[in-house]
Amino acid sequence: MKKFIVFLVLVIAIVSATFILLHCFAPQNSIDVSNSRFWEQKAEINGEIYYIKSDGVYKASENQKYECLIPFDEPDTKAFFTGEKNCIYTAVNINKSTSITKYDPDGILTGKPFILDKPDANVLAIDNNCVYGRYDDGNDVKSAVFDMNGKTINNDLPEYEYSDVKFLFSGDEENTYYTSSNYIGRSKKYAAYNDDYFSLDFTIIDLESNDTVHIDLYDMFNGYFVYADIKDDALCLVITDTSKKLSLGSGHKDFDISSLELHKYDIYVLTDIKSGKIINQHKTRKYERIIYADTKKAITYYRGNYITYSTDNWKEIKSQKADEIKKDGSYFFDTCGEYVFVFDDNTDKLLNKISTK
Numbered sequence: 001m002k003k004f005i006v007f008l009v010l011v012i013a014i015v016s017a018t019f020i021l022l023h024c025f026a027p028q029n030s031i032d033v034s035n036s037r038f039w040e041q042k043a044e045i046n047g048e049i050y051y052i053k054s055d056g057v058y059k060a061s062e063n064q065k066y067e068c069l070i071p072f073d074e075p076d077t078k079a080f081f082t083g084e085k086n087c088i089y090t091a092v093n094i095n096k097s098t099s100i101t102k103y104d105p106d107g108i109l110t111g112k113p114f115i116l117d118k119p120d121a122n123v124l125a126i127d128n129n130c131v132y133g134r135y136d137d138g139n140d141v142k143s144a145v146f147d148m149n150g151k152t153i154n155n156d157l158p159e160y161e162y163s164d165v166k167f168l169f170s171g172d173e174e175n176t177y178y179t180s181s182n183y184i185g186r187s188k189k190y191a192a193y194n195d196d197y198f199s200l201d202f203t204i205i206d207l208e209s210n211d212t213v214h215i216d217l218y219d220m221f222n223g224y225f226v227y228a229d230i231k232d233d234a235l236c237l238v239i240t241d242t243s244k245k246l247s248l249g250s251g252h253k254d255f256d257i258s259s260l261e262l263h264k265y266d267i268y269v270l271t272d273i274k275s276g277k278i279i280n281q282h283k284t285r286k287y288e289r290i291i292y293a294d295t296k297k298a299i300t301y302y303r304g305n306y307i308t309y310s311t312d313n314w315k316e317i318k319s320q321k322a323d324e325i326k327k328d329g330s331y332f333f334d335t336c337g338e339y340v341f342v343f344d345d346n347t348d349k350l351l352n353k354i355s356t357k
Helices: 002-025
Strands: 029-036 044-046 048-052 056-060 066-070 077-081 089-093 098-105 122-127 132-136 141-146 152-154 160-161 167-170 183-186 190-194 201-208 212-216 224-231 234-242 262-270 277-282 290-294 297-302 305-310 314-323 330-335 339-344 352-357
Touching: 029 224, 029 290, 044 330, 048 077, 066 089, 077 122, 089 122, 098 122, 183 224, 190 224, 201 234, 224 290, 234 290, 262 290, 290 330
Parallel strands: 029 330
Antiparallel strands: 044 048, 048 056, 056 066, 077 089, 089 098, 122 132, 132 141, 141 152, 160 167, 183 190, 190 201, 201 212, 224 234, 234 262, 262 277, 290 297, 297 305, 305 314, 330 339, 339 352
16 A cells, blocks of 8 residues: 555656646747738838828838828728738818818828729729729619729629628729728638637638638547638638646636647648548647648747748748747737738837848
């Protein structure tokens, strides 16, 4: 009996020591990952990241916070980025008249403002040298396209609106102009959204036939959706799984998917959006977070390094130091344009940018 007690005490001591060592050497960082590539409120212009807020257009430069570049002096002001990435527009509605103004990427006014010829027009986007909007003709709300002098050039714009207000697609076939938070992105023919935040249940819409394909990954993967991209008729997903047990003194909640201390693994999943079938999948190591992924490559953060993998065979392509990531820090990785922008959550400063090319 005495030997059994001694043995039990030793086992408990070893398990406790192992737990404490694992806790001590586990990364204490917090890594939050986002993809703003399809979000109309953010844009990458000439390697800088811009953000439209309620009171103006903001720009962040390295080692600086977002600073207001174009303040909104009127309450009913909107701003828009263009696909050309060489200018920023604002639309102001005053007394049922909508005025459009153009700025360069430094926030300097270029050209004279012009007025749309439809009263009280609600602008959805400005792109392809056109203004896309909606207006009330007294009987119904209609869509319209205006030229860069404010004249109506198309009064019969095709629209695709889905029942749960997931997103509204209008304009040319390359762009989606009004979206909700569930919207993931689109290729030329297909668009995708997920049903709920963190959900692994996705809907793919054929924009020509209006047919839908549902992709439910709950039965295949244990984890939470954190990142998605859509390209070449493929849906690229990143799923993360975390420990649901609280670490000693950590104070983390079960649903804290950004904690590296609780991290178990990330999964890269490539799915054919025509059929919903999985084409390719890979799994990371413990404490290795995927911060960017597309159909060809993935970039991870792992123990002080950014590692780029080929998604064909998950072989390492290159590695670079992540000197800005410190122990006990909290960081936000935001994909926008051709870069992943690295922000410090505690100071809101832009620390680095990683090219995705």
